Amino acid sequence: MPPLNYFVVESPDEVGREAYERIAADVLQDLDLIKVIDRLHIYVDPKVPIFVAAGQLRHMPRAIRVADFANVNAGEKEIVLDIGDETYLAPLLRKLWALFGKENVDQPDRFTVVLPAGLAGEEDLEQMVVADPSETLYKDVIYALQYIAPEGFKVRRQYIRDEKFYYVASEDTLPGDIVETMVAPILAKMGVTL
Amino acid sequence: MTTLVPVTYKGGVYRHDEIMDLIDDLGGYIVQKHVMAQDVVLQSFVPRDDIDLIREVAKPLAGEVLEAPLVGTEIAVVSPSLEIHHLPHTACDIAEYLRRAGAKTNMVGLARGFGKRIANLNDEERDVINEHDLAVYALGNFEECIRQKFPVLRRGIHVPIVVTAAPDRETLMRVIDPPVEGYVGGVGRIMHRFKRPEELAKLDELVDEVSRTLDARRDDLARDPLSVFPPRLMTIVEERIHEVSMLTHPTPVTAQMEGLRVKLPYDLYADAVRSLEVADGVTVGDIADVTPSRMRNYILIRIKPFSETRILV
Structure with a gap:
């Protein structure tokens, strides 16, 4: 797998450790998260029972603006948006409908959106934020960790902010100071502080 | 003969x-x-x-x-849950491989088979598993978890069990008490399709383990044979009860080692099955128990041994 800069799986059970290394690699690969996660440390001990995954993300993708995937051509009567990549077309249309009303947003074909002139400035339109991939990315990272963790570990605490994340899970109630006692030392091993 | x-x-x-x-x-x-x-x-x-x-x-x-050593057997592949953690890879690949060896496999996804403290087996799951010739339990990676939860997952199961899990065979034999009929180590919770040679070798090992277990059962049956050979009864049921031909199931009548599962509603067809004549003056009711199956509303036929009926068709 390895484009991760740091990837360690720790467990008192050697067979389980190897299995979880493989599971984590498979899941991250399946969900296309290898390029997103920079460092990851997993600790799992079924006797306690506890599962901790902590790490750091690479820099987050920036917000997607209209100019990133479309050309804005302002004419005398109308503004024509020439769509280059359809990926964000649906959120763009939703946004335009909300701002200008459906009657003002015309889409004569798949790759063209036409607005009457004067509704918005060319610059404003180009800089309009359409989607924020980091939002779904956070969800994807947490989902991946949930997927890696043993299924019986239903009690969990998760955190993801400023490119740092952790996920602690157990079968039993988690102690209130679990982050200080278990997660912080693991993050410290990678040189990360919360 | x-x-x-x-x-x-x-x-x-x-x-x-x-x-x-x-x-x-x-x-x-x-x-x-x-x-x-x-x-x-x-x-x-x-x-x-x-x-x-x-x-x-x-x-x-x-x-x-x-x-194909497993033809004429119905095997349950038991997965601790239907969550993405346990399905599809391990359980489905096992089921698929056993099918290639001729078995009819059914997947049994437990409602609560995960977690070492909370795992349990309900009565429906227990009865459904007991309707098969053998159960393959696809367990996970940690020795500790298997030690703690397997006794609960096997409670009330009287069919032979083959366990697959990540710890090696010797460890499994040590942690599982009382012993089960078969063990395959090195197959735990796996998140990708079985495709590497060593993974496929494990599946071959599983097929060997399952056929060894079933052969032992066949030897027992040879000592006290069944009153009728299940595939023979299957042919008779298919010939005489024409509704069977209208069922869309892949196997409308499933052959087992000691009986049949007929996928017709019990309430409507049980009497017809019971009174079906197998040979001169011998009906299905004479040589077999016709009971409702816990699987949907099917009919389960359990053929009695010769020692009980004194009839051999």
Whole structure:
């Protein structure tokens, strides 16, 4: 797998450790998260029972603006948006409908959106934020960790902010100071502080 | 008496009916027929001495006859849950591989088979698993978890069990008490399709383990034979109860080692099945228990041994 800069799986059970290394690699690969996660440390001990995954993300993708995937051509009567990549077309249309009303947003074909002139400035339109991939990315990272963790570990605490994340899970109630006692030392091993 | 051996015939659709007729004429039984586009797979029992004859007839049709130790058995593949953690890879790959060896497999996803403290087995799951010839438990990675939860997951199960899990065979034998019939180590919770040679070797090991276990059961049965050979009863049911031919199930009548599962509603058809004449003056009711199955509203036929009925059809 390895484009991760740091990837360690720790467990008192050697067979389980190897299995979880493989599971984590498979899941991250399946969900296309290898390029997103920079460092990851997993600790799992079924006797306690506890599962901790902590790490750091690479820099987050920036917000997607209209100019990133479309050309804005302002004419005398109308503004024509020439769509280059359809990926964000649906959120763009939703946004335009909300701002200008459906009657003002015309889409004569798949790759063209036409607005009457004067509704918005060319610059404003180009800089309009359409989607924020980091939002779904956070969800994807947490989902991946949930997927890696043993299924019986239903009690969990998760955190993801400023490119740092952790996920602690157990079968039993988690102690209130679990982050200080278990997660912080693991993050410290990678040189990360919360 | 001719010995019937389980084999799989693989060939094309073209003239496959000749093979079916041949098997029938030789006194064999076809337990399952799969038609997949241009291919046909027949799971059948044929007389040992006539395998070469079938091979010869199949030669111009480019068909092949393979040994399939698990034909005529119904196996439950038990997964701790239906969550993405346990499915599809391990359980489905196991089920698929056993099917290639001729078995009819059913997946049993437990409602609460995960977690070492909270794992349990409810009565429906227990009864459904007990309706099979054998159960394969696809367990996970940690020795500790298997030690703690397996006794709960096997509670009330009286069919033979084969366990697969990540710890090696010796460890499994140590942690599982009382012992089960078969162990396959090195197959735990795996998140990708089995495709590497060592993974496929594990599946072969599983098939060997399962057939060894079932062979032991077959030996027991040979000492006190069943009143009727299940595939024979299957043919009779299919011939006489014409509604069976209208069912859309892949196997409307499933052959097991000691009985049959008929996928017709119990309430409507149980009496018809019971009064079905197998031979002169002998009905199904005389030689078998016809009971409702816990699987949907199907009928489960359990054939009684010769020692009980003093009848051998």
